[in-house]
Amino acid sequence: MRTLFTFLCLIAWLLTGSAIAQEVNPPAASETDPESELLTAWGPRVESEVFEYTTGGETYQGYLARNVNDEKPRPAVLVVHEWWGLDDYARTRADQLAALGFVALAVDMYGGGQVATHPDQAGEFSSEVLQDWPAARARFEAAMTQLSQHPAVADTGMAAIGYCFGGSVVMNMALSGMPLEAVISFHGDPTPAVPTPGEFSGAVQIHTGGADSLVKRETLAAMALALKAQGADVDVITYPQALHGFTNPGADALSEEHGLPIGYNAAADASSWQAALLLLDSTLNQ
Template sequence: MSHEQHANPRQNVTFDSASESGHAHGYLRVPDSGSGPGVVVVQEWWGLTDHVAGIVDRLAAEGFVALAPDLYGGRTTHDSEEARRFLVELPPERAARDLAGAVTYLLQRPETTSSTVGAVGFCMGGAFVLTLAAQQGERIGAAVPWYGVPGPDTDFSGVRAAVLGHFGEEDASVPLDAVRATEQRLREQAGVDARFEVYPAPHAFYNDERPNYRRESAELAWGRTTAFLREHVR
């Protein structure tokens, strides 16, 4: 596949990555206070959209130094078939290298006060968050997947982060059986505190750009997320 970089106005930082180009791009926001704990935000399969940038902005307003890596090299879409193609064309190992580079970049930023970072991801990004936590071990203090889990053969033994998940009971794409099985495997393989909350909502209930948005569930899960990050990212 081509790794051509597309222009995306949301990109405002470049950081080292082990990907073929040697670098990756992303959207960073620092809180008005000038410093805070670091959090990586992992996009949905639509790309680094205004919605994802808005999550970064909202985390910065809550006092976090937040970074969303651009895993699609600037491409975004609102078409599900195109999003599926983007996802298929994204080698998981390259995504993992870019995300690992984002963790290193955040930890090295002078504004970052924490010795670990939090990882928050949505849909595709939720699955990547748990994979990242398994790969990065003690560098991830808190992992927060929203309505996304990796495959059943994922090895969670390297996870050292506390885990808080958010899932919709009406989500046809992420069955609750798979959610509970993932939660149990995290506890058994990693021995970490893993808690998956379930809401009366469909898939992608936090995305206010999509018809599945459910404000009450979204705001409840958001409040739980920020409290969790404050507790575990130090």
């Protein structure tokens, strides 16, 4: 009797253990079950890498971000940093674009991944680039050419976005006739740096702060008119209460530390980002 009781207990334990195992590790769902597809779908997994390219005997260290869960080639967007250099803010924007389905390259316009720590140094770095336009264009073009050869990049055209100094760079790239589908500037300096403008058939979107004391309205108007004269479809969007640097959440701290007339504006940041994404979608996602 004891042997029979022990045997029955063992059977009960095995059945219970099997049921528990099934609860913890559910069997694979049927391929025809639509709910299983929803439950096993993965969102974006953004990974980054150092993306080196060379021109003029110098090496530049960009930051490439993409969704590695996506095996299909996707359109590319170049991100040009503020005058501080290729820092965490530019990398964050590249990550955001990658999560939304683009291959994003935050370019290095200073070389060697240099990042300024003081406004005086940042001013020196940015002025040196913009005062030698052929070299600036060569750096951007080298990044663009090498990016186009990446297996994750689709051949549907590219776009470029830029912040502050980077906004100036991308506006001037459009003015010089760089083959881009769209160019988007956030609080960029619209001062022309191009000696000889070229034809540009893409879209240009310029986001500027109405309270930005570092951007002259007449200079901005002149840049918009010059771009239109070269064939660009230009939109200038002004945010009435926004200061220079309105997209950067760290702008308030930088203003306090260095006494700069800049500041973050959450509403202007959200609105300008949404408008930029809509333009990228309409020009790159065919």
